[in-house]
Amino acid sequence: MKTLYLSKKLNLIREFLFPLDCAVCGRTLLNEAEAWIGLCGECAESFPSGPQKCCSICGRPLISEMDVCMNCRKNDGNLYDSMTLLYPYIGREQRALKAYKFGKHRTLARFFSEKMLSAMNGSQSRKVLPLEVPWIPVPPRAGKLKTAGWDQVELIAKILEKLYHVPVLRCLKRLASKTQKELGKSERITNLKGRIVCPVTVPEEVIVFDDVFTTGSTMNACAGALKDAGAKKVHGICLFYS
Helix, strand or coil: CHHHHHHHHHHHHHHHHCCCECCCCCCECCCHHHHHHCCCHHHHHHCCCCCCCECCCCCCECCCCCCCCHHHHHCCCCCCCEEEEEEECCHHHHHHHHHHHHCCCCCHHHHHHHHHHHHHHHCCCCCCCCCCCCEEECCCCCCHHHHHCCCHHHHHHHHHHHHHCCCECCCCEECCCCCHHHCCHHHHHHHCCCCEECCCCCCCEEEEEEEEECCCHHHHHHHHHHHHCCCCEEEEEEEEEC
16 A cells, blocks of 8 residues: 555656646546546546456457357367457547557556456456466567567556556566567467467466457467466456457
């Protein structure tokens, strides 16, 4: 609690000296709570809580009464055991992620961290997981930290660890490969095969988290590496899906 209190006060000083507007609508942030997450109250409240009914495997919204979507019924190659997806990558949600990744709104990591924790505790696809289950960040592409200086998933990992005392296990390594966003669906599936590795033994149940879920190939590669390293259940969670 002391760490959280000091972090909020330091953030308030930073906001006073170098103010940022709301990452989504551009309005001036009016109070400490808004400055803490980088969003005005109206935009923060507008983020959906997630679909009422979602696929028990991939976490995408369902349009039928079945628990598994058509895509997952056709594809039995998913290596993760459950998936939780928070927001569609459209509209204000898309603007928020772009402001976080490519703008100066890194305070959004606090908003995203809190939402991810809440979503994991409220997921329909599996029981509530014990607090000691480690969270594992999807590793950045090789050389990203050197060129960009930071990684959006790692910043969320640090906040989960520091402010919420979540056990974070940085055990995955990504070998050199092409950037996923530049590839088509079939190329994404093959691009990361064998390119994400886990050189240490891991607990039997883990949570892997990332910012965007597209084809699921990155999450599959992570889950496969973790199961090779001793995991029996791998739960995934991503902030956005497209």
